[in-house]
Amino acid sequence: MLETSGRLLTLLSLLQARRDWPGALLADRLGVSARTVRRDVDRLRELGYPVNASKGPDGGYRLAAGADLPPLLFDDEQAVAVAIALQTAQAPGTDEAAVRALATIRQVMPARLRVRLDALEVTAVARREGRSGPVAADTLLALGTAIRAGEVVRFDYEGGSSEPVGAGPDAFVPPRRAEPHHLVTSDGRWYLVAFDLDRDDWRTFRVDRLTLRTGSGPRFVRREVPGGDVAAYVAEGLSRAYSPARGEAVLHARADVMAPWVGNWGVCEPLPDVDGSPRCRVVLGSWSWGGLAGLLGVFDVPFDVVGPPELADAVRELATRYSAAAR
Known part of the structure; x- marks a missing residue:
């Protein structure tokens, strides 16, 4: 039979794991009498846990919400x-x-x-994209451990696996091999920033789409992420993936004023003043050229289109549309 303190912890754990517990079932699980369960419930109440009791043949116990937050298990x-x-x-x-x-x-x-x-170090990047599928905590911990140890990981990747080797019934798909560098979270999605050894280039993998192979790989010498800033690198990659229309413009305003509004959606860099007027360069992406043209107008400052021609055409078309709407 459990000692009183250990039994109280077990009782608390059971009450947290299930909404309603019949008294007889709790007594059976704890190996004590129904009277002892009642005394233990009273002790939990004295410690601040709001345990409700119901009477009758089907009576039992329920851990309710309280005014204060007691210790949790x-x-x-x-x-x-x-x-x-x-x-x-x-x-x-x-x-x-x-x-x-x-x-x-x-x-x-x-x-x-x-x-x-x-071993789990996470970088957060603000975006406004959808949610991913479920990601197992063990997968995140395993990747975090490999990143900290500097060990190559092998995994199968949904929608982007390696080319099959061989043909017919003997064909097989080898796993991806990568040097893991950072785990990044962005609005409900988890990403692994890694150097893909088979493609000899940097890649950003969706963690919910990869299945780790067992066993650790060889050690590697850590490389520097392109640009040196993992958050900026991932934000740029996500922007390209979800914003196929990308263009450049010069805003007639100070970069430090415009940069907060650009945020992670693009790049904002200062330019030399012209005749005492401040300027900055922005590179932005959007779902369409018309959407990008409209986004430039949101800054509410004069601007010049640098390119590409599709953006200039979209600005002219939007100007015509707005002029007609104003009439």
Whole structure:
């Protein structure tokens, strides 16, 4: 039979795992009498856990919401999921609280989880794209460990696998081989920034589309991500992927004023003033040339189109359309 303190933790874990528990079933799971369960529930209430009880033949217990947040119990998967969520917290004003909460959870984690979590470094990139499929915490931890150790990973990749080797029944698809460098999260999607050894170039892989092969690969000497800024590199790649119409323009305004509005949607660089008037160069992407022409007008400053010709044509067409609408 469990000692009282251990039994209370087990009881709390059971109450968190299921909405309603019949009293008899709880007593059976704990190996105690129904009377002992009632006493243990009273002890939990004294500790601040709001446990509701229902009477009758089918009576039981339910852990309800309370005015205060008492200590919680997490299994391994829950603890890792919470820690990953805290690492990727981006809401304004929550960063410091997220850091403190992560430190609290890490402190009480078993060593086996703490080591794996410490290997997980995540870069957040703000975007406005859709959600991805589910990503297993074990996959994120395995990639984080490989990144920290500098070990090549092998994986199968949905929609972008290697070319088949051989023909007929003996043909097989070899796994992708890559040097993992960064894990990036962007509005619900997870990406792996890696150097693809088979294609001899950098690639950004959707984590929900890859299946890791077992076993670690050889060590590698870490390379520098193009441009040296992983967030900028991924943002540029996502912008190209989701914004096929890309063009360049000169805004007649200061770069430091325009840059916050450009954000991760493109590039904003200062240019020398002309006759005392500030200018900046922007490179932006959109879903269409008309959409890109309209986006330039959103900045509400004079601008000059640099190119390509499709953007200049779209600006002229939009100007004609707006002029007709104004009449």
